[in-house]
Amino acid sequence: MAGGIWVLVAREDGAVRRLTYELLGKARExxxxxxxxxxxxxxxxxVDAEALGAYGADEVLVxxxxxxxxxxxxxxxxALLPLLAQERxxxxxxxxxxxxxxxxxxxxxxxxxxIVTDCQTLAREDGALVxxxxxYTRKAIGTVRLLPGRLHIAVVLPGVFPVPPRRDxxxxxxxxxxxxxxxxxxxxxxxxALERETVPLTEADIVVSGGRGLRGPEHFALLExxxxxxxxxxxxxxxxxxxxxxxxxxxxxxxxxxxxxxxxLAVGISGAPQHLAGMSGxxxxxxxxxxPQAPIFQVADLGVxxxxxxxxxxxxxxxxxxxxxxx
Amino acid sequence: MEIVVCxxxxxxxxxxxxxxxxxSGIDETGVNLVMNYYDEHxxxxxxxxxxxxxxxxTLVSVGPERAREALRQGLAMGADEAVxxxxxxxxxxxxxxxxxxxxxxxxxxxxxxVICGKLSTDDNAALVGPALAALLDLPQATxxxxxxxxxxxxxxxxxxxxxxxxxxxxxxxxxxxxxxRNLNEPRYPSLPGIMKAKRKEIPVLTLxxxxxxxxxxxxxxxxxxxxxxxxxxxxxxxxxxxxxxxAVEAIVRYLAETAKVL
Ligand SMILES: Cc1cc2nc3c(=O)[nH]c(=O)nc-3n(C[C@H](O)[C@H](O)[C@H](O)COP(=O)(O)OP(=O)(O)OC[C@H]3O[C@@H](n4cnc5c(N)ncnc54)[C@H](O)[C@@H]3O)c2cc1C
Numbered sequence: 220m221a222g223g224i225w226v227l228v229a230r231e232d233g234a235v236r237r238l239t240y241e242l243l244g245k246a247r248e249x250x251x252x253x254x255x256x257x258x259x260x261x262x263x264x265x266v267d268a269e270a271l272g273a274y275g276a277d278e279v280l281v282x283x284x285x286x287x288x289x290x291x292x293x294x295x296x297x298a299l300l301p302l303l304a305q306e307r308x309x310x311x312x313x314x315x316x317x318x319x320x321x322x323x324x325x326x327x328x329x330x331x332x333x334i335v336t337d338c339q340t341l342a343r344e345d346g347a348l349v350x351x352x353x354x355y356t357r358k359a360i361g362t363v364r365l366l367p368g369r370l371h372i373a374v375v376l377p378g379v380f381p382v383p384p385r386r387d388x389x390x391x392x393x394x395x396x397x398x399x400x401x402x403x404x405x406x407x408x409x410x411x412a413l414e415r416e417t418v419p420l421t422e423a424d425i426v427v428s429g430g431r432g433l434r435g436p437e438h439f440a441l442l443e444x445x446x447x448x449x450x451x452x453x454x455x456x457x458x459x460x461x462x463x464x465x466x467x468x469x470x471x472x473x474x475x476x477x478x479x480x481x482x483x484l485a486v487g488i489s490g491a492p493q494h495l496a497g498m499s500g501x502x503x504x505x506x507x508x509x510x511p512q513a514p515i516f517q518v519a520d521l522g523v524x525x526x527x528x529x530x531x532x533x534x535x536x537x538x539x540x541x542x543x544x545x546x
Numbered sequence: 547m548e549i550v551v552c553x554x555x556x557x558x559x560x561x562x563x564x565x566x567x568x569x570s571g572i573d574e575t576g577v578n579l580v581m582n583y584y585d586e587h588x589x590x591x592x593x594x595x596x597x598x599x600x601x602x603x604t605l606v607s608v609g610p611e612r613a614r615e616a617l618r619q620g621l622a623m624g625a626d627e628a629v630x631x632x633x634x635x636x637x638x639x640x641x642x643x644x645x646x647x648x649x650x651x652x653x654x655x656x657x658x659x660v661i662c663g664k665l666s667t668d669d670n671a672a673l674v675g676p677a678l679a680a681l682l683d684l685p686q687a688t689x690x691x692x693x694x695x696x697x698x699x700x701x702x703x704x705x706x707x708x709x710x711x712x713x714x715x716x717x718x719x720x721x722x723x724x725x726x727r728n729l730n731e732p733r734y735p736s737l738p739g740i741m742k743a744k745r746k747e748i749p750v751l752t753l754x755x756x757x758x759x760x761x762x763x764x765x766x767x768x769x770x771x772x773x774x775x776x777x778x779x780x781x782x783x784x785x786x787x788x789x790x791x792x793a794v795e796a797i798v799r800y801l802a803e804t805a806k807v808l
Contacts, residue, residue, distance in 0.1 A: 328680035333767025405717040525787015
């Protein structure tokens with residue numbers, strides 16, 4: 220293997236996602252003295268590629284072609300294959316986004332790679348890559364070993380690795396030719412932004428989540444105000460989605476998103492195992508629930524037994540006051 | 547329209563699980579095993595298409611013999627036939643090898659659509675669907691939350707949820723889809739459906755019987771080495787919210803001093 224740790228740059232609306240920096244930090248650590256490359260598919264499009272050096276990339280490989288303007292699994296796979304075959308990196312890190320999860324298995328098959336998803340730690344053990352990932356609705360933690368001798372692809376959850384401190388360093392930028400036959404049978408007609416006023420859920424430092432205890436769609440406004448005051452995003456358990464109070468992309472848990480923010484505030488959520496599966500990796504968990512027996516208190520670092528309708532508006536006001544007063 | 551749905555049998559997510567003392571897996575005695583939740587949505591999608599276009603819905607599973615029961619549930623929902631590949635040599639197979647077995651069974655049927663759940667709730671891997679698409683050389687759409695198939699069944703228009711956006715993708719058939727739970731509402735098996743499913747034979751094939759050369763599956767690239775209980779969280783602090791102002795003060799203090807986000 221020619222070696223090196225690669226990171227597929229994840230973007231949103233053209234801008235580099237924080238998850239990319241998290242992966243670059245981990246790649247730098249795994250690479251030791253070896254090389255770290257960031258792979259930017261679809262061209263720079265306003266991204267300062269050299270600046271990825273500040274987070275640990277030695278070089279940035281840029282693949283630009285009209286067929287790569289919009290993400291499709293087929294075109295991205297076809298564009299990456301010759302590059303992987305030629306340069307033979309040891310590990311490719313891909314962020315666990317909707318696109319990353321779509322692409323990685325297809326690429327793994329075509330590249331003859333070993334693959335593991337949902338990674339929340341990654342380490343090297345005598346030549347092999349070893350990942351730790353939640354399983355069985357987070358009731359167990361699995362250790363998965365990727366056997367040496369082939370490319371390793373690891374799909375990494377957002378928020379589990381820290382963004383490395385920025386260094387004063389620029390990456391080398393290398394444009395890589397894209398084979399002319401690269402294309403896709405599937406065609407992206409449109410990417411429609413959802414109306415979400417706050418930060419994307421999987422990237423927010425603070426997630427304020429509501430459950431059935433909110434009693435109706437109108438009360439999610441309470442959480443939106445609190446999230447805005449804190450600079451966070453709003454999520455939910457499953458009943459508010461099933462009742463149509465909030466769209467499905469708010470849902471956290473087994474059948475929703477996995478989040479790992481600095482702070483997770485569970486409001487009127489009982490803490491069913493399927494919900495815990497999506498949020499118990501959060502650094503700090505604060506729960507507000509009127510039932511002292513609610514299972515959410517078993518994972519909460521700070522458990523508040525009380526009525527959310529009394530507490531949340533006051534909390535929003537207190538946070539606003541504090542922010543206005545300055546640190 | 548010929549549709550194949552991939553089915554996995556998994557432990558019910560409600561149930562507590564017991565990890566075997568040696569960490570080699572979970573102890574399945576007494577565990578309620580069910581059809582993977584997303585596969586119910588996949589089956590429902592297939593049945594709806596069959597209602598519109600005619601044709602057959604075939605269920606395929608790779609797993610132990612007991613996985614028959616999950617297939618039987620799909621038959622009871624209304625699927626036409628089911629096939630199970632069960633072979634002790636697959637006990638340590640990784641996801642890509644399972645996808646290879648599925649591909650070998652599915653390819654000769656030349657389906658118009660292959661539908662999988664977006665992931666299975668036991669391991670959450672979300673690998674088999676897109677891996678299978680690559681092996682069958684089909685265009686793919688994962689985590690589909692809306693599906694419209696054209697009148698002439700030549701292509702489909704799907705919605706996929708991205709982070710904060712929806713992607714509208716057009717793909718020609720044949721294709722492979724993995725489905726989100728908000729795509730549809732899975733039907734319950736009807737009583738006549740259950741009776742009919744009971745009488746249906748579900749062939750259980752070894753690798754050879756399925757026409758698969760075990761050598762061609764290669765060696766697993768990813769090996770689950772051990773399972774362990776999640777690390778226990780240290781007990782948290784409790785506050786009484788009867789006095790909302792005191793509760794708010796405690797939360798603000800926690801956010802500022804412990805979590806350091808204020
Ligand atoms: C296959 C499967 C997958 C699932 N996937 C998910 C998933 O991804 N995510 C998910 O969340 N769920 C999921 N579920 C559902 C899950 O089992 C629970 O039903 C759900 O999480 C409960 O949501 P909840 O906590 O909001 O509601 P409840 O369990 O009804 O809890 C509401 C809580 O609000 C509290 N409350 C009520 N009023 C107030 C008040 N005024 N002040 C303070 N507290 C109040 C109550 O004490 C109660 O604890 C899944 C279920 C299945 C079977």
